[in-house]
Amino acid sequence: MSRDRRPSCFASAATSCAAIALVFSVEAALAQATFQERLRLDEPSTLAAPKTKLEAFTISSGEVLIREYTDTGAIEARGTVTVSATILRNATTGSQAKGLVLTIKAAGLSRSGTGYVDHDEIEALLKGIDSISKIDLAATKLANFEASYQTRGDVRIVVFNTDGAAARNLVSIELGRWTGMRADFLIAELGRLRQLISDAKAILDDPDSAAAKGPRAAPPPEPVSSPAPLPAAKPTAPPVSETKPAASPAPKQKPAAAPPPAAADNNAWPPAAPPTPAAPPTPPKQKAKPKAKPAEPDPFPKPAGADPFPKPN
Template sequence: MTTKTTLSAVALFLAFPLLRYTHAQEAKAPPAEPKTKLEMFQARSGAVIIRGFSEVGSIQGQLSTSIAVECKEFTDASSGKKEYGITVTVKSTSRFEKSDTSFIDDDEIVSLLKGIEYIAKIDKTITKLADFQADYKTKGDMTVSSYSSSQGIVEAAVQCGRFNGTMAHLSMADLEQFTKLIAKSKEMLDELKK
């Protein structure tokens, strides 16, 4: 055996236990606790849960990202109890495909729309410092942000997911389209509950 082959074999032998340890750590991660009414409803066991859903729409973000919005109606078949809300799914296909979904309860949508409206108006005059970032976060771990970019313009982002979630980068015009999807979903849910 050559020295190069021997070194490669030793490196592989030493790295193998580390790979097994890393995989074992990932496999033991506890499931995340539900944070929204929709998540709690969906997590029920011992009951038949009927899930109604309609796609509201989607938008293409920058850097191979997209955002999809769906209305949700969850019904417990035995009690007739219902929960309403939306899901926002951010998908990225830039290096590898990744997506995360956040649940937003119906009673949180109005404050989400007000939060987006506020951060969409912010510009560099909000602070005397060189840069800024403004965030609105939902209970279901969706964060909507506006920030000053390195090009000196204001841009936006939507991130879904609890730990190192998936982020879609948006222009301010894209953020306006996203806001319209959220508003449309609220209208659909209000009509559904009549």
């Protein structure tokens, strides 16, 4: 019986070794595939076929490429997202492609990533942003949610919620799956991102508009040559006047009312003088009497000292 069991033990051990080898080979194959997938996403110009027209222009070699772009703005939070309206022209063949270029710099990383959105899918991107911005936790049944929209060039915009005491909705913009380029910001900034994309679309629709030129829309006027100005004369101090300034007249004051007469104090010493009697009223003036006429002289005057009755001798 012991001879019969030994082959079975060796067979089971060989089977286990074969299974372990198979597992390691599968993991190695998956790791190699994952690594190659990362390379294709990180270096699409050499290892993967481009998914957008803009990206296809960037891998052209041996030809003259002209890139025209206008930055409509950037959003800075946990990472930075810059939106640019871009037109790529091949000077050799005369062909061109236009669309959005999203440049994302993740927080804590020194390098940045680029995402491409062709002009013909910008309108769908705007509608996708409108749709995911309306979804919140109240419209779902479970504890958490994610609402995402992805373009042909692997630009993915995700709206999600955070749990805990400070629960809120956030927005994430990702480039591909393995690039590690991601920027997060509050849901309130999603409307601003949509506006930057809409402004870029308006520039691409009308490249001759003033907005397409950005700050170069109104060049500064050329300076006009003018003669050198004369040196300014030094200001002289005004002479100090020795006369004192006339004092401003004091405001007129109303005369103070006379105080009422104090009551007589019978206990005061010395006794107060009696009040001065009031002056009698002035009698009215009388008319002067006419002067009497002088008496007429006596026609028979008598000598002075003469005796009216003389005695006889």
